Amino acid sequence: MRAVLLDGYGGAERLRVAQVADAAAPRRGQVRVRVHAASLNPIDWKVCAGYFPLIPGQRMPMIPGSDCSGVVDAVGDGVTDLKSGDAVFGLISGGCGHTFAEFVTASAKRFVRKPDNVSHAEAASVVLVGVTVLEALARIITLRAGQRLFISGGAGGVGSFAVQYARSVGARVLASAGAANLEFVHALGAQEVYDYAGGDLAAQLNGLDVIFDAFGELDARRYLACLKPGGAFISTGSGGRTMHALAQRYGKHLWLFGALVDVLRLSWQARRQERRRVAMVFGQPRPEHLAHIAQLLASGAVKAQIAQVYPLDDIARALGDAQTGHARGKRVIELANG
Ligand SMILES: NC(=O)c1ccc[n+]([C@@H]2O[C@H](COP(=O)([O-])OP(=O)(O)OC[C@H]3O[C@@H](n4cnc5c(N)ncnc54)[C@H](OP(=O)(O)O)[C@@H]3O)[C@@H](O)[C@H]2O)c1
Known part of the structure; x- marks a missing residue:
């Protein structure tokens, strides 16, 4: 699969897009998701720069990213509420969720079904x-x-x-x-x-x-x-x-x-x-928060505010833009249409 790789702590210059081994098959309680969109969050550049070394999952080269929206591609044993083909969005881990890739494997509890009235880019932007x-x-x-x-x-x-x-x-x-x-x-x-x-x-x-x-x-x-x-x-x-x-x-x-x-x-x-x-506050991927976000999107009470959508190859520019600390809504990486 194609993914963004961080070769070592630093800025956008330490990022590259490469062909890497596919995301692992899901173990018990996990799902593998084909990522359609992932959002840029300040924690992404902060993790890349080495400011959060204690968050697990930082063996170099690492795939950065926190949250995403996509389609379930494979389901591990014991997962009952999601199935292959479900459109989902979720948060895996601040800066270390490995979502800047075509596929990601993580606990099914980190995901919730995406409402039909929003696109993957919109759902990814609010997680x-x-x-x-x-x-x-x-x-x-x-x-x-x-x-x-x-x-x-x-x-x-x-x-x-x-x-x-x-x-x-x-x-x-x-x-x-x-x-x-x-x-x-x-x-x-x-x-x-x-x-x-x-x-x-x-x-x-x-x-x-x-x-x-x-x-x-x-x-x-x-x-x-x-x-x-x-x-x-x-x-x-x-x-x-x-x-x-x-x-x-x-x-x-x-x-x-x-x-x-x-x-x-x-x-x-x-x-x-x-x-x-x-x-x-420490934002946490509690299932009740994810369900609440889905409900706010479905009802239209909260609308995604997307400042800019970048292709995966533009990750360095996207991360640099996110680092400015000024925004009008969210910056999103799109990996697949929809
Ligand atoms: N603790 C947690 O769990 C957690 C979770 C998420 C985010 N965060 C942190 O929260 C911060 C904001 O995250 P974000 O995703 O919203 O970032 P963002 O999208 O980059 O937004 C930054 C905001 O800061 C505003 N700003 C810049 N200078 C300002 C000033 N002097 N006074 C008041 N506002 C100013 C910007 O306003 P203009 O664009 O209008 O200039 C913009 O609205 C980041 O530091 C992030 O790491 C923490």
Whole structure:
């Protein structure tokens, strides 16, 4: 099969497209999926650059990729809810899911049936970002109708899903974006939009129930005062600049540990400030999140926002674009039509 190979930690220059051995036949509980589309997520370039060495599955040369949409091609023993020919989408593992390939083999629990009303590219584009939003807003907290929520980075992969999800539960949505994306975020459903470069946002916001820092670099200490008593600040916590700064302080292998220590310390301080909460979200491929995403797509409550589709051979360009940290929805690699 054709696949993207990472020869060693580094940037796009360490990637090549090559002919490799076919994905393994599925073992008990697994399925093999013919990948039609896979999305680009910031974790992909971060894993390629060596910032997450502890995630399993990084023997070089490795096939990067996190999530995908495709068609089940073979089914292992014990799999009862999927069969060959089913169109599915799923998340295998952040950055180490080996989805930038024509076939991938993984646990059947990582996949759910794709709704008919969306293409493979559309389904692939919402998986990792969708589970992250649902982990934050439907599991760490339960966002409710009428609550005031501020989302930073409303135009990106995580943010564009979050804006739509929050509106679908009836929350009042405020969101930030770069000047060029304000109209896009408004059209997604944000009732108030703010240019993140347009002055001190923390000084302009107040009375919020929830802050969801999809961008992942807001200074929580400053933004806590924008929350009502009992409000929650939840961050994806790993924006590029924050990650580089932490890597310099703690080392490239331990920066995430440093980030968690910072969050725990802040969380303890915030509890003492009128029971405010601070948390870092880790998007996880829980079957209930995958089923929830399928339902949101099927009902049209969330629509995939695709910025650009690349052929497999353009992986280096796609990864470089993903690394800019600016987006209008998602970038997707297409491996087969449909
Ligand atoms: N913890 C987890 O489980 C988890 C899961 C998914 C993602 N993440 C992390 O979350 C972050 C966002 O992911 P993504 O997929 O949404 O990335 P993305 O698609 O590249 O989007 C990045 C967003 O950040 C916005 N942004 C850039 N500079 C900003 C600033 N100064 N203030 C506010 N917003 C700014 C961009 O806005 P404009 O395009 O309008 O400039 C864009 O909306 C990444 O660091 C990613 O690694 C973590």
